[in-house]
Amino acid sequence: MEKLKSLIPEDLLQTVKSSSADDLPSTSSSLLRLFLSLPQFHQAVSELANPDLGCCGKNEETSLDLKRRGNQCFRSRNFDDALRFYSKALRVAPPHAIDGDKNLLASLFLNRANVLHNLGLLEESLRDCHRALRIDPYYAKAWYRRGKLNTVLGNYQDAIRDITVSISLESSLVGKKQLQSELKSIPDYQNKQKPGLDEHHHPSNYDHLSSVQSEVKLRCVSTKEKGRGMVSECDIEQASVIHVEEPFSVVISKSCRETHCHFCLNELPADAVPCPSCSIPVYCSESCQIQSGGMLSRNEMEKHHIRQNLPDDIVEHIRGVTSAVVVYSETDCVQEHQHECQGANWPAVLPSDAVLAGRVITKLINQGKTAMDLSNLQEILDFSHSYSKMSPESKLDSHLLSIALIWCLSKSCLPDLLICEASVTQTIILLSQIKVNSMAVVRMKSSGDYSKCIPSGNVSVKEPIQSLEQIRVGQALYKTGSLFNHSCKPNIHLYFLSRGLVMRITEFVPMGCPLELSYGPEVGKWDCKDRVRFLQEDYFFHCRCRGCSQINISDLVINGYCCVHKSCAGVVLDSNAARFESKKLNHFLAAPKSLDHDVQVREKVHADVGEVASSLLTEPRGSLHIEPGICLKCGSRCDIENSHLEVNKAWNQLRRLEELMNSGRANVSVLSDCLRSIAVLRTFLHMYNKDIADAEDKVAQACYLAGDLKGARKHCEASIKILKKLYEEEHVVIGNEMVKLASIQFALGDSSGAWDTTKWMSQIFSKYYGSHAETLFSYLPCVKQDKL
Numbered sequence: 001m002e003k004l005k006s007l008i009p010e011d012l013l014q015t016v017k018s019s020s021a022d023d024l025p026s027t028s029s030s031l032l033r034l035f036l037s038l039p040q041f042h043q044a045v046s047e048l049a050n051p052d053l054g055c056c057g058k059n060e061e062t063s064l065d066l067k068r069r070g071n072q073c074f075r076s077r078n079f080d081d082a083l084r085f086y087s088k089a090l091r092v093a094p095p096h097a098i099d100g101d102k103n104l105l106a107s108l109f110l111n112r113a114n115v116l117h118n119l120g121l122l123e124e125s126l127r128d129c130h131r132a133l134r135i136d137p138y139y140a141k142a143w144y145r146r147g148k149l150n151t152v153l154g155n156y157q158d159a160i161r162d163i164t165v166s167i168s169l170e171s172s173l174v175g176k177k178q179l180q181s182e183l184k185s186i187p188d189y190q191n192k193q194k195p196g197l198d199e200h201h202h203p204s205n206y207d208h209l210s211s212v213q214s215e216v217k218l219r220c221v222s223t224k225e226k227g228r229g230m231v232s233e234c235d236i237e238q239a240s241v242i243h244v245e246e247p248f249s250v251v252i253s254k255s256c257r258e259t260h261c262h263f264c265l266n267e268l269p270a271d272a273v274p275c276p277s278c279s280i281p282v283y284c285s286e287s288c289q290i291q292s293g294g295m296l297s298r299n300e301m302e303k304h305h306i307r308q309n310l311p312d313d314i315v316e317h318i319r320g321v322t323s324a325v326v327v328y329s330e331t332d333c334v335q336e337h338q339h340e341c342q343g344a345n346w347p348a349v350l351p352s353d354a355v356l357a358g359r360v361i362t363k364l365i366n367q368g369k370t371a372m373d374l375s376n377l378q379e380i381l382d383f384s385h386s387y388s389k390m391s392p393e394s395k396l397d398s399h400l401l402s403i404a405l406i407w408c409l410s411k412s413c414l415p416d417l418l419i420c421e422a423s424v425t426q427t428i429i430l431l432s433q434i435k436v437n438s439m440a441v442v443r444m445k446s447s448g449d450y451s452k453c454i455p456s457g458n459v460s461v462k463e464p465i466q467s468l469e470q471i472r473v474g475q476a477l478y479k480t481g482s483l484f485n486h487s488c489k490p491n492i493h494l495y496f497l498s499r500g501l502v503m504r505i506t507e508f509v510p511m512g513c514p515l516e517l518s519y520g521p522e523v524g525k526w527d528c529k530d531r532v533r534f535l536q537e538d539y540f541f542h543c544r545c546r547g548c549s550q551i552n553i554s555d556l557v558i559n560g561y562c563c564v565h566k567s568c569a570g571v572v573l574d575s576n577a578a579r580f581e582s583k584k585l586n587h588f589l590a591a592p593k594s595l596d597h598d599v600q601v602r603e604k605v606h607a608d609v610g611e612v613a614s615s616l617l618t619e620p621r622g623s624l625h626i627e628p629g630i631c632l633k634c635g636s637r638c639d640i641e642n643s644h645l646e647v648n649k650a651w652n653q654l655r656r657l658e659e660l661m662n663s664g665r666a667n668v669s670v671l672s673d674c675l676r677s678i679a680v681l682r683t684f685l686h687m688y689n690k691d692i693a694d695a696e697d698k699v700a701q702a703c704y705l706a707g708d709l710k711g712a713r714k715h716c717e718a719s720i721k722i723l724k725k726l727y728e729e730e731h732v733v734i735g736n737e738m739v740k741l742a743s744i745q746f747a748l749g750d751s752s753g754a755w756d757t758t759k760w761m762s763q764i765f766s767k768y769y770g771s772h773a774e775t776l777f778s779y780l781p782c783v784k785q786d787k788l
């Protein structure tokens with residue numbers, strides 16, 4: 001990209017960087033003309049679009065090498081590494097490659113099944129046997145292994161059938177004899193057989209949204225300040241689901257490519273399946289693999305001719321394992337990866353925004369909805385965008401990306417797509433729509449294992465503390481979901497079931513009220529000036545939501561310093577925060593006075609704000625100026641510069657200690673250093689400053705690792721106390737932190753405290769996730785309270 005940018009003449013560069021949406025036809029055509037005449041451009045894009053130069057194709061040699069390494073690990077009983085090598089080998093194995101007299105893929109699936117069996121992952125192992133048999137239904141060893149697994153799993157009838165087939169296929173007499181004795185050792189519990197996995201069953205982690213319904217009617221309205229937005233058509237009760245939606249298009253985060261299913265975005269099981277046509281995606285099941293595209297054709301699957309000399313019942317079983325594939329090949333698939341899986345580099349190399357744009361374009365072209373020059377793309381998609389407000393550098397990047405993407409699509413999978421001014425212009429707009437309308441798909445991941453903390457008291461402190469962490473697994477476009485505007489104090493909580501979006505109301509919402517979610521920065525998480533800056537830079541609007549236009553304790557204290565008088569609860573702001581809060585306060589006081597304005601002021605301003613900033617509230621109206629370095633409650637002066645310096649030193653110390661903890665080198669002296677740093681923070685910062693909450697959290701972790709569970713509990717509680725001031729008492733962030741507290745309490749043997757915490761947690765999670773808490777946090781005891 002940088003090399004190509006350097007080839008653009010200065011005047012064109014400036015025109016592109018300062019372009020508005022109306023200028024796009026002219027800037028796109030000038031840049032396209034220039035690039036098409038440059039050999040450097042052709043070289044760069046052919047590296048992206050030419051499968052022969054790509055690294056995403058299958059590679060037999062690499063696969064065989066990985067298989068050999070897997071075999072070595074297996075022989076030395078290093079099953080974890082063997083699993084890793086076989087899984088890698090599966091990803092790059094070409095579908096028709098042969099190793100010895102066996103199909104390479106089939107033998108790799110069987111080898112992995114062996115490893116999984118040894119690791120005790122029986123269902124996963126069984127599934128890999130199915131896969132080996134689907135590729136090669138005459139694979140005697142795979143029938144045998146499946147028979148063994150079915151025996152262990154108590155599926156005796158299936159086991160008898162599998163071993164019987166393996167006997168028919170076994171050529172040596174000695175082998176047949178051995179198998180016959182295996183067969184005899186299977187207990188024949190015909191009537192007690194557990195239901196086994198049939199060949200047509202391809203279990204998937206994919207949560208379909210069809211079972212989640214919303215009864216609530218919403219309406220899209222147009223507003224002057226925010227464009228379109230959603231409002232309720234009736235009163236809505238707290239915790240109601242107001243919207244569910246499958247995505248229009250999704251792409252997995254690059255950082256999750258190895259750990260999550262490229263279709264449903266759930267965590268990969270040990271028996272993940274690769275894309276059959278390229279080496280990039282991996283899926284949790286065949287179902288996801290097929291829905292994503294990239295599937296062997298029906299003809300390839302039907303190539304197995306039934307051998308003549310086999311008994312009828314054996315032939316029937318063999319037909320059984322292959323027919324399952326045909327059932328799946330007939331499903332109605334989204335196939336959003338299909339066009340990418342031809343070995344070219346671009347889907348792996350271009351940024352996620354561009355890959356998502358490629359998926360949108362291909363989907364619409366395949367559905368016959370858009371013209372080959374994409375001229376009606378904007379009309380069809382109807383997403384808002386703010387191209388003209390983007391930074392000069394982003395405008396230039398989106399021009400380059402669009403030209404590269406159109407080129408790659410037309411050269412690799414959409415030969416009829418026109419490389420012209422219109423297609424480039426529309427793709428630039430599409431990228432700017434993706435910027436403000438796409439959503440990060442996230443998951444809450446747990447570290448540590450709750451089950452190890454229960455029953456109370458017997459935890460090993462070597463177990464990591466239980467905590468929840470949010471990870472961004474993908475990026476998606478939802479057509480209706482993108483119509484919801486932002487608020488820093490949202491009334492919607494949004495979460496994901498697989499790729500599906502679910503929105504739930506967190507407070508009672510009267511009819512006609514705007515329904516708004518947070519685009520990221522929420523009150524409590526960031527201070528007001530950072531929120532405003534982020535929304536301006538990333539979403540191109542100035543936020544005037546209730547969180548940004550009303551005084552709230554969180555914004556005053558989140559970065560505040562404490563008063564020099566220890567008995568005073570007042571807050572001292574630095575110059576940045578003081579300027580920002582003054583502006584906000586004056587804006588608030590100058591707002592047109594409604595009948596209940598004074599009541600509103602009193603009601604909205606939390607009692608605690610009075611505690612930390614009473615002087616603000618005694619000012620009747622008119623202009624207010626918050627002076628930096630002066631306590632808002634008692635007016636005492638504080639040396640902010642010195643406080644800042646001391647706080648920085650304490651944080652540097654805490655970061656070093658965190659590194660020690662992360663590398664497993666925490667000890668008692670680390671702990672006492674942590675406590676000293678916290679004491680420094682508490683000397684200079686306001687008692688509700690977010691930094692103290694973060695530091696308390698780290699100290700809780702250090703105490704836990706050092707075996708000081710009482711200390712861990714105390715510091716975790718201190719962190720939660722601050723979070724309750726910054727957010728609201730029942731905010732989901734508090735629930736997340738309580739997971740940690742409960743796990744410490746369990747470890748400490750404080751079961752009554754632990755159950756109180758889990759009850760509280762459960763109340764919070766049911767407000768935010770309803771019955772889905774059970775699916776999403778199945779490892780938490782709070783979601784299974786009836787079993788306590």
Ligand SMILES: C[S@@+](CC[C@H](N)C(=O)[O-])C[C@H]1O[C@@H](n2cnc3c(N)ncnc32)[C@H](O)[C@@H]1O
Pocket residue numbers: 225226227228229383384386436437482483484485486487539540541542543544545
């Ligand atoms: C995901 S879209 C929301 C729907 C959009 N209003 C529409 O008309 O399609 C995001 C864009 O909506 C606008 N927006 C969202 N929340 C806003 C708010 N609180 N104030 C002003 N504009 C807002 C901004 O232009 C932002 O880039």
